[in-house]
Amino acid sequence: MRVVYDRETDTLSLILSEDEVAESDELREGIIIDFNSEGQVVAVEILDASKNIKDPTAISYELKERIA
Numbered sequence: 001m002r003v004v005y006d007r008e009t010d011t012l013s014l015i016l017s018e019d020e021v022a023e024s025d026e027l028r029e030g031i032i033i034d035f036n037s038e039g040q041v042v043a044v045e046i047l048d049a050s051k052n053i054k055d056p057t058a059i060s061y062e063l064k065e066r067i068a
Contacts, residue, residue: 005049005056012049012056017042 002015019036021043026032030047049056 003059010048010050010056012046012053014044015042016044 002013004013004015005011006013017036017040019040019042021034022037023035024032025035030052032045032047033041034043034045036042046052046056
């Protein structure tokens with residue numbers, strides 16, 4: 001998985017897979033979901049990211065542990 005913020009276009013992309021995008025759907029205004037040919041989500045794009053995210057350049061990664 002990759003996270004890319006493009007300052008020039010103010011777009012935040014969450015790239016989940018390197019599969020080729022076969023179809024895109026705008027879930028809500030400015031939120032685009034990309035799908036591969038099998039209908040699996042391969043990326044999520046947020047347009048005007050700086051208006052919708054407090055700090056699009058900051059990343060926090062958290063791994064939840066399972067409690068047995």
